[in-house]
Amino acid sequence: MTSVAAKATSPKIGRLRRLVDYLKLLYNDYKSVAVETFQDCEKHPFKTTRTLAGLGGLGYLISSNPDLQDFREKVTLYSQEISLVPADRRNPVAVEHILWLSRLQDQERIRRIDLGVCCLLYRANYGEDVDLFPAHCKYLNPVAKWPRKLLDIGFAVLDLCRNMVGDGRNDEGFRRTSGQLAFVTVGTTRFDSLVARVFREDFLDAMVESGFCKLVVQCGSSPCPVLTEGCDEWEGDKRGLAITCFRYKPSLTAYISEADLVIGHGGAGTCLEVCDARKRLIVIINEDLMGNHQAELAHQLARMGCASLGSLVALPSCVRDAVRAPLPAALPPRQTQKFQGFLDSLMFPGSHR
Numbered sequence: 001m002t003s004v005a006a007k008a009t010s011p012k013i014g015r016l017r018r019l020v021d022y023l024k025l026l027y028n029d030y031k032s033v034a035v036e037t038f039q040d041c042e043k044h045p046f047k048t049t050r051t052l053a054g055l056g057g058l059g060y061l062i063s064s065n066p067d068l069q070d071f072r073e074k075v076t077l078y079s080q081e082i083s084l085v086p087a088d089r090r091n092p093v094a095v096e097h098i099l100w101l102s103r104l105q106d107q108e109r110i111r112r113i114d115l116g117v118c119c120l121l122y123r124a125n126y127g128e129d130v131d132l133f134p135a136h137c138k139y140l141n142p143v144a145k146w147p148r149k150l151l152d153i154g155f156a157v158l159d160l161c162r163n164m165v166g167d168g169r170n171d172e173g174f175r176r177t178s179g180q181l182a183f184v185t186v187g188t189t190r191f192d193s194l195v196a197r198v199f200r201e202d203f204l205d206a207m208v209e210s211g212f213c214k215l216v217v218q219c220g221s222s223p224c225p226v227l228t229e230g231c232d233e234w235e236g237d238k239r240g241l242a243i244t245c246f247r248y249k250p251s252l253t254a255y256i257s258e259a260d261l262v263i264g265h266g267g268a269g270t271c272l273e274v275c276d277a278r279k280r281l282i283v284i285i286n287e288d289l290m291g292n293h294q295a296e297l298a299h300q301l302a303r304m305g306c307a308s309l310g311s312l313v314a315l316p317s318c319v320r321d322a323v324r325a326p327l328p329a330a331l332p333p334r335q336t337q338k339f340q341g342f343l344d345s346l347m348f349p350g351s352h353r
Contacts, residue, residue, distance in 0.1 A: 058117060061117040061118065062116060062117055065114065065116070065117065065118060065119055066119060067112065067119070068110065068112050068121075071110070071112075071121055072105060075098065075101050075102065075105065078094075078098055079098050079102065082094060082095060082098060104123055109123055109124045109125070110122075110123065110124070111123075111124045180210075180211050180212045180213065180214075180260040180261065180323075181212065181213070181214045181215075181216065181258055181259050181260055181261075182207060182212050182214070182215050182216070182259060182260065182261045182262075182263065182319075183216045183218070183252075183255045183256060183258075183259035183261070183262050183263070184198050184215070184216070184217045184218065184262075184263045184264075185218040185252060185255075185262065185263075185264050185265070185270055186218060186219060186220045186222060186264075186265050187218075187220060187264075187265055187267040187269070187270055188220060188248075189220060189221075189265065189267070189286065190220060190221050190222045190288075191220070191222055191265050191284075191286050191288075192222045192223060193288075193312055194222075194263075194265065194284050194286070194312065195217065195219045195220075195222040195223070195224055196223075196225065197312045197315055198215070198217055198263070198315075199217075199224075199225045199226070199238070201239060202316050203315055203316050203319070204238055204239035204240075204241055205239055205316070206315075206316035206317075206319050206320060207241055207319060208239060208240045208241060209320070210319055210320055210323045211323065212241065212260070212261070213241065213242060214241065214242045214243070214244070215241050215242070215243045215244070216243075216244045216245075216255055216259070217243065217244070217245040217246075218245075218246060218247070218248070218249065218252065218255070219245060219246070219247055220247060220248065221247065224245055224247075226243070226245050227245060227247070232246060232247045232248075233245065233246040233247075234246075252270070252273075253273065256270075256273055256274055256277055256279060257277055259279055260279070260280065261279070261280045261281075261282070261319065261322055261323065262274045262279050262280065262281050262282070263281075263282045263284065263310070263315075263319075264281060264282070264283060264284070265283075265284060265285075265286050266283045266284070266285055266286065266295075266297055266298045268297060271283070271297065271301060271306075271307065274307075275301070275306045275307075275328070278327055278328055279327075279328075280308075280322045280323070280325065280327065280328065281301070281306065281307035281308070281328070282307065282308055282309075282310040282315075282318050282319070282322055283297075283298040283301060283302075283307050283308070283309055283310060284310050284311065284312060284315070285298055285309075305328060306328050307328070308321070308322055308325070
């Protein structure tokens, strides 16, 4: 009886033992491979790093290989972002490209070729409803004229943005509308040296570097490089600035209110108006005036923190410093009265004791 049971169980025990022996051999083999690999990594660390980095990058590309749905989502995302940009600031190239891709999607003419680590997206001549045609018509072969049909090459993240110049923005439109405006005024007097100075290239370059896109010059009766005889107003571009120049206007209030920086001759009326509007003010003293009351006025404004003193030679650096400086504080009523009294004492010395 015992011998019969032993005969019945011996095949099972034999198979189990062989399985255990096989697993032990397999474990020893993998263990020896792991030990040898670890030792080789210690001997060649740079080679190991390159290999691991390459394998990791390859695995990432395979796992993140985009498909048609990813491409459609990208097109939709860029379309929504462009719609948030004002119409006059949109990049026409990007808008046309997005509209073209949307039409191809509606016609189901976008195809994808999976290359494992990346994909190729191309434009087909036909929709998906006529997929049997290429088998009978060689002229519908998608490989023909391949460079013109290729839409995108997907590596982890689709390369659609290469056609979205400036993220759909019109950089020229932004430069014209989002930059700052500077206003130069000489009032009713002549200030030939200031008018000539603001048209020199180093000053214009400093304006552009400081973020200004427009310059308005009120030149009065001074000769102006851009105004010809009989012409009292001019508009044009110089060194990347949109420049407007005129001799006189009934009121300068609108220009002062729109300006981010005012460069003036130190006239009392202009200074008071600029201070009330809390605009940055650079005062250039006109040395040619008789009595030169502008010097006293300019120094008083500087002491009150309403303006900064400038010079014709250092005008570009004065602009850079003025842009970085905080906005001047509003004059309290007490200081305004004091300032008006100071002006009266300058203009009418005998009226104040």
